[in-house]
Amino acid sequence: MNASAQGTTSDSPEQSYDFDLIVLGAGPVGENVADYATKHGLRVAIVESELVGGECSYWACMPSKALLRSSNALRAARRVPGAREAVTAGINAGAVLARRDAFTSNWNDDGQASWLESAGIELIRGAGRLVGRGIVRVGGRDYSAPAIAVATGSVPVLPPISGLAQAKPWGTREATSADKVPPRLIILGGGVAGTELAFAFSSLGSQVTVLARSGLLGREEPFVGELVAQALDAEGVEVRLGAAPVSVARNEQGIVSVQLEDGSALQAEELLVSTGRRPNTSELGLEAIGLDPQSGFDVDDTMLVAGTDWLYAVGDANGRTLLTHQGKYQARAAGEAIAARHHGTPLLDSEWGTHAATADHGAVPRVVFSDPEVAAVGLTEREARGKHLDIRVLEQDLGAVAGASLHAEGYTGRAKLVIDERRSVILGATFLGQDVSELLHAATIAIVGEVEMSRLWHAVPAYPTMSEVWLRLLEQYRFGTTDVASGS
Numbered sequence: 001m002n003a004s005a006q007g008t009t010s011d012s013p014e015q016s017y018d019f020d021l022i023v024l025g026a027g028p029v030g031e032n033v034a035d036y037a038t039k040h041g042l043r044v045a046i047v048e049s050e051l052v053g054g055e056c057s058y059w060a061c062m063p064s065k066a067l068l069r070s071s072n073a074l075r076a077a078r079r080v081p082g083a084r085e086a087v088t089a090g091i092n093a094g095a096v097l098a099r100r101d102a103f104t105s106n107w108n109d110d111g112q113a114s115w116l117e118s119a120g121i122e123l124i125r126g127a128g129r130l131v132g133r134g135i136v137r138v139g140g141r142d143y144s145a146p147a148i149a150v151a152t153g154s155v156p157v158l159p160p161i162s163g164l165a166q167a168k169p170w171g172t173r174e175a176t177s178a179d180k181v182p183p184r185l186i187i188l189g190g191g192v193a194g195t196e197l198a199f200a201f202s203s204l205g206s207q208v209t210v211l212a213r214s215g216l217l218g219r220e221e222p223f224v225g226e227l228v229a230q231a232l233d234a235e236g237v238e239v240r241l242g243a244a245p246v247s248v249a250r251n252e253q254g255i256v257s258v259q260l261e262d263g264s265a266l267q268a269e270e271l272l273v274s275t276g277r278r279p280n281t282s283e284l285g286l287e288a289i290g291l292d293p294q295s296g297f298d299v300d301d302t303m304l305v306a307g308t309d310w311l312y313a314v315g316d317a318n319g320r321t322l323l324t325h326q327g328k329y330q331a332r333a334a335g336e337a338i339a340a341r342h343h344g345t346p347l348l349d350s351e352w353g354t355h356a357a358t359a360d361h362g363a364v365p366r367v368v369f370s371d372p373e374v375a376a377v378g379l380t381e382r383e384a385r386g387k388h389l390d391i392r393v394l395e396q397d398l399g400a401v402a403g404a405s406l407h408a409e410g411y412t413g414r415a416k417l418v419i420d421e422r423r424s425v426i427l428g429a430t431f432l433g434q435d436v437s438e439l440l441h442a443a444t445i446a447i448v449g450e451v452e453m454s455r456l457w458h459a460v461p462a463y464p465t466m467s468e469v470w471l472r473l474l475e476q477y478r479f480g481t482t483d484v485a486s487g488s
């Protein structure tokens with residue numbers, strides 16, 4: 001390392017630094033910050049303590065979706081006469097686990113490490129820690145750069161329940177990398193991870209019980225949790241709403257017992273805790289640069305940390321939205337903003353500028369890969385009302401659309417738009433039903449583009465696709481009724 005610790009400033013000569021940018025954490029977000037800065041000519045190093053590719057590739061998005069996909073495809077076939085008769089056996093759990101293993105490259109990151117090399121990004125293996133302004137220590141060696149980006153992801157939150165930690169519950173890592181399907185599985189937490197993994201393990205053969213202290217998927221429109229709970233029930237999953245565990249224990253035979261507040265108890269071979277995550281900041285040495293590791297990062301839309309002109313926090317690490325695609329979007333903005341500041345070229349950080357993650361504030365797409373799927377973007381009705389906006393709400397039975405009835409026998413689904421009446425633009429959209437995730441991007445474009453409803457009228461959905469739900473919603477907006485030339 002060439003630069004001195006606290007004395008290093010952003011206007012020191014470029015040559016005195018080891019790199020132009022050091023990124024802490026090579027998850028999807030860190031990789032993108034590094035890539036975008038490198039594309040603009042910066043010399044970038046990335047520090048990774050585990051596997052290049054991060055949580056998403058090995059223990060989150062990819063393995064969980066691989067565990068879900070086969071059973072979703074099987075149910076889809078069973079919903080279509082003609083295909084249904086060809087399904088003569090149930091799920092092959094071994095083949096599903098093998099496909100999951102392939103998607104995680106058997107937890108080997110050689111491929112992603114080679115990609116870093118090909119992109120011109122230097123990989124430093126080990127846990128990085130900030131020891132001063134612009135200085136990162138890895139394995140006893142210091143590296144310097146005028147800009148540092150923290151992309152260290154998030155860690156699970158374990159609720160303070162008596163005996164829980166000692167019972168060695170599964171977290172989402174253990175669930176997504178499991179090589180056996182437990183006969184019984186209790187899931188604590190009815191959020192996105194708990195809901196998806198309930199579908200996954202139930203389809204693989206576990207008897208699953210979900211303990212959700214309130215409804216499922218409480219961040220979304222109320223009908224979402226209700227309909228997904230009904231679907232889980234139909235799959236044989238028991239969803240216990242309002243269930244509060246008071247203690248947990250694992251006996252010598254390995255069976256976990258969960259004692260509930262109402263006096264009842266549950267037993268299972270495994271207990272999965274999926275009760276949320278928090279930014280992974282406690283081991284970063286933030287105190288060395290005058291920041292409190294407990295209070296999290298306060299970032300602007302270029303991901304610059306408040307009170308600094310050199311430190312960035314991106315993706316799960318800043319706690320804005322814990323989603324890969326949104327973190328990567330922030331990473332693209334941050335990588336280019338860091339490069340612009342480095343080169344002294346114009347910073348486009350005003351609303352919707354290239355270097356600003358403006359969509360974080362009202363256009364975040366979210367998909368739950370349950371069956372039915374949940375796809376939502378922007379504000380829910382509750383959130384919009386909380387902002388005291390003049391809104392109008394449109395709802396449509398998705399099953400009544402010709403494309404949906406062709407897609408699956410007895411298709412059940414729903415769509416909802418939240419409209420800003422003053423500007424006549426969409427603030428939020430929610431779709432629920434089989435395969436609705438691919439409907440979502442149209443809504444995201446309408447929100448980001450602030451397309452007025454009168455112009456959306458001219459965006460004609462093809463017949464007979466499920467996208468015709470847009471026409472039904474627009475008719476409702478214009479005429480106040482769904483009963484307009486419907487059917488075909």
Ligand SMILES: Cc1cc2nc3c(=O)[nH]c(=O)nc-3n(C[C@H](O)[C@H](O)[C@H](O)COP(=O)(O)OP(=O)(O)OC[C@H]3O[C@@H](n4cnc5c(N)ncnc54)[C@H](O)[C@@H]3O)c2cc1C
Pocket residue numbers: 024025026027028029030047048049050051052053054055056057059060061062064065126127128129151152153154172176193280283284314315316317321322323324325326327
């Ligand atoms: C079960 C589950 C399923 C999910 N499914 C989806 C999904 O389908 N779609 C979606 O959009 N999101 C999903 N998510 C969320 C998604 O996984 C995260 O939003 C995403 O991984 C965040 O990326 P990141 O790069 O910020 O952090 P991470 O992927 O966590 O990467 C951070 C990296 O930093 C490294 N690191 C940490 N500390 C240090 C240090 N001090 N020095 C060096 N390296 C360090 C870690 O080893 C890790 O590799 C899911 C999450 C879970 C738990």
Ligand SMILES: NC(=O)c1ccc[n+]([C@@H]2O[C@H](COP(=O)([O-])OP(=O)(O)OC[C@H]3O[C@@H](n4cnc5c(N)ncnc54)[C@H](O)[C@@H]3O)[C@@H](O)[C@H]2O)c1
Pocket residue numbers: 159160188189190191192193194196211212213214217218274275276277321322323366367368369
């Ligand atoms: N498809 C996807 O995009 C996807 C899938 C899985 C996870 N994720 C991301 O990963 C993050 C973590 O997922 P998650 O499901 O753990 O978090 P979450 O915030 O979605 O859900 C946590 C749930 O646990 C409940 N909970 C919290 N404390 C509890 C307690 N003591 N007892 C009972 N219930 C309790 C909460 O009420 C909530 O319903 C999420 O923020 C999500 O964005 C995304």
